[in-house]
Amino acid sequence: MEAALLDAEEQQFKNHEKKNWISRVKDVFYDADDLIDEFAYETLRRQVIAESRRGVKEVREVLSMPHHIAFRFKMSHRIKDIREKLNAIDVDKTQFHCSKSVRDTRIDELRETRETYSIIHDDEVVGREDDKKAIMDLLLDTNIEAKENIATIAIVGMGGLGKTALAQSVYNDENTTKHFMLKLWVCISEQFDVNVIVQKIIESATGKKPEILQIEFLQSELRKHIDGKKYLLIMDDVWNENYEKWVKLKTLLKDGAKGSRILITTRHQRVAETFDTILSYVLGQLDYQSAWLLFKKVAFRDEKPEKELANSDIVKIGKEIVAKLKGLPLAIRIIGSLLYAKKPEHHLWLAFKDKEFSRVLEQREEAQFMLSILELSYNHLPSSLKQCFTYCSLFPKDYIFQKDDMIKQWVAQSFVQSIGTIEPNDIGEDYFMELLSRSFFQDVTRNEMGDIVECKMHDLMHDLACSIMKNECVSMEVNDRVVIERTRHISIYRKFGIKLESLKLLFEAKNLRTLIIDAQCQDCHSWNGRIGKNRTCTIYLQQ
Template structure:
């Protein structure tokens, strides 16, 4: 079991008791005394939990005591959640029901019966806890527990910058020499990089992959992460996606191979297959055969921990990667352990640090994690010496196992971070996750505790960033189509998460055989992607709190549920806090879902056939996140959705059949994210823009759809108060499509001016705007990173790009009147440029006599596109007047 879980459950129980006391509900229903006794008991147990959790590894008696305690604490937590939910339900009914119904509901007999029943349950739980508390014959110590450990704060740029590659210049040169060696006779040869986990094989491969000599030598460069799942078809799909920049859609194997040959046939390519575990020679031959169509000099670079893999795949002698030397290890350690990477003035601390480094055996991952751990220590000799002699000296680590070192870093996490990290064992290896979604998952389990007036999401951000700073999470590769960064866990850290979580969590396909009554969190592995049945063993864990289907791009279908199976599933797990049914193919959401009163997170996304939600969903008063994105047939939200008073995140992104928003949505003042707001276009009038007025906590992204091209619409637009939504990062404004010739362009120009957003915006989309001029506020968006302009029927130019100094992505689509893009040579650091359906576009800028770029052909009325220093992807489609234009000038 993950350490820290019980402490946080106990803390949550005390928190719930405090909230109930504030409402004086215990006094009202006659259970005040029992609640106070329960609080005293839990507080007594909480004080010794740290000592008990640390000692249980050495004592079976303590381990049994902790196991018994765990079961009862979870029961107490569920019982109090029942109680809190009932209190909340009565508050909502008081607000929404008619007076007569409220009087009946709150009659003395009703209250007395409920109070008597609840009092007996609380007393029974409390007496069992008292018995366990009295059974402490192990001399457990009471210790205060810290909730924050950091007393030094790094500067912001240290948090986000990519790690410098240290000590791999020689390795890089040797590998590049082998890859470009003209003496190798095979058309396509394979070079494996072999080394233990944590050595930095992937980092070295990236170092090679991005080298200028490699860029110039190979016509195609392709990168594929293979990991545990050596599925030949999936690997081909990934190769094609790496080449084309988009995923192939449901192609048969023969079609995939034909597409693959079109991409690499006759070309000298470099393909990196990262993290390969398969040593089945038949599978390897099936993969390699279609890859032999490359031109002479093509290379496949394989990274693997297993020498057997290298043996069956290699045609060039494997490169055995070694650890860093002492100087390189010290250089890496300094980056992680000391402020700004500066050596400590105290020479004794430096000596102690170097002794610690030697035990890391030159393994970069071990050095980084220990360095990150020590960063949060005071620079005092006694403290560092104590760490070396007492904790670090106990490590029994050989050269092929760094888990003990990583476990030491885990041991030093505060309890709230331990359970947050361990929860990530539910993800598959190499799974890429977004920060915002993971924080919502943590919130659903009650892992995030408010310590001030900050929002839960802000505290969750602090938790997340602490795990990033301590090297438990790392940033994944950027993609132009993803506006927010993605993260992942190193394979070894994923192994560590599974190790520390024990029976608390289970993933089918990895450790599903351990599932049972002790399991509280479950996820489904990809090996069940074609199954329509929930594994029978899952029903043994009838008190699970998490059912997760972690969706990965290459495994879009997790599990298909027929309706009866879905109904049975929802009815069987009444203690769920998180229910994920994304991409399960369900057509009707069971009415019984309203009985899941503990539910905080409900994901119904990517279910194409759901048209309506049951009215019973209004009973989920604890619900914080409702994800309905990509439910293409969903027509409307429940009328009484305003009863979900705790709702913080409502995601209806790309629900294209949605006709309107319900009235009263503005009452949900806890809302933190609302992906889309759909204005009514038909006879049924829904909520108007003024509903957004008070929702000033909105963050992440917001798309307003069906803005009308009407006179006097600016008053309604102004009522939305977008400028006050200071946490909003992405905004899309989408007008109703139609015939631009029938509309007065001035209407749109006034409405867009009234929709002025916060200056903190990072992404902006304007879609079907029929005005001629851009709004005055556009030039104030100095933080803009992504700009998308679509169906700008009357605009003849793009806003001056030099006013967006941070702009990295520019997309121009369906721009019929556009002839030239810019008249400035001061361009932002664009990395991705897409131009589509611009039939009159002639060039980047119009040629002038004083133009810096000269066009030698006087017959042409266009000028070359400028040379972008940072541009990594340029895509141009259906722009006939650019067809003969050289896209870049010669350098």
């Protein structure tokens, strides 16, 4: 069964039947887990009663009450039901002609193979000098003819091409810092809610979330911060094509001094046009030399001396792979990280290039190609890491993960396999580092001691996690995912509070396990115990 499951997981992206089969396997395992949980609870309940009534003759009565008989009856039915489901799953497995070998890597093997984790730094931008100069010239040129004090420029290009990385490098450049009195960075993503954006701009200007969220207050606060100042505002990952919304935001931003600039990054030219841009800078692919440089950094991490690498067979294979990665930095990073996780052995890389990688190359369309690269990398994860990664779909796009909190949640969800006497949190830490090393996380922030405290996930990685989890994990922010009976985890993130109306949806999730609420909601507590058969763990991140 394990071999079939792993094989089906690899194929699920192409085959809907396999995907459904995996969902059925997951559901039945969840059912079994719930059942074990209920047995454990019942045993504990009886122990507690027996303890408190030790020596009293009612103990016998308590344990032989009708409740006891009803419990046994209910459980035997559920066990039968699980058995039947498992048998049906086993029968259906034969139609997929699944491979018989188990190829899953266990995390303790990873632990043995790697003493320390080498991480590539996100802030090293390769081969974008000319692009950076072109953008900087536009930002710093005070003679640009613009109708208003502010002028908007867009960086346009497909997902994973490096728009955000380029914008970051411009934002952090010391000339930018000298030229502008105020620098602001906001992540926009799919929802273009003017009030939320204003709130984010204030947060970027002050370094803390505004406490009063009334619209009038936020708007006057924003004006106060930018009034008469030459500012640079970067709006990253914009999708909005609604001109009225842009005009509404622009009205609030127009009080900056002459020479103020807004730089947006977007995948679509139509979006750039919506924002009255004076120029859309269409970003190209990385040239081959830069692509190779980036790949070398990621796949070898300076662990092999240059001399040893020069003209080696492994370098030849690496170069062949890079030539086919279409100059896409995200693809280069992901494949480089994947090969780094494998041993740098010629036959392993060759097998990868000729088999799995050559299948990805069948995807002609660039966006689809990028997605296939991510799927390939996911398929290579050990199964416990797959769970940890896909669980992250519960959090919104551009979410800043607090590493320790995330590890605690993985442990609480039993995703972390125990290894001897090692503390689960330490194993969770290994999981995190492995995911980071394979580029599933990025943009880490460290504390003064150099320890990682926060990280982010690339939006395309987040899309991948969401597409795998579908309705199993539902973030109420995402419109196309609905709460159904098999939904096990739900999160609610709303900057401006939640309406009780939308909470009614939660009743659909009869087997809910996790409910994360990061929103203002006065009556939320009264809903506890009424959802998910009482076994739901509710985490309130904001009151």
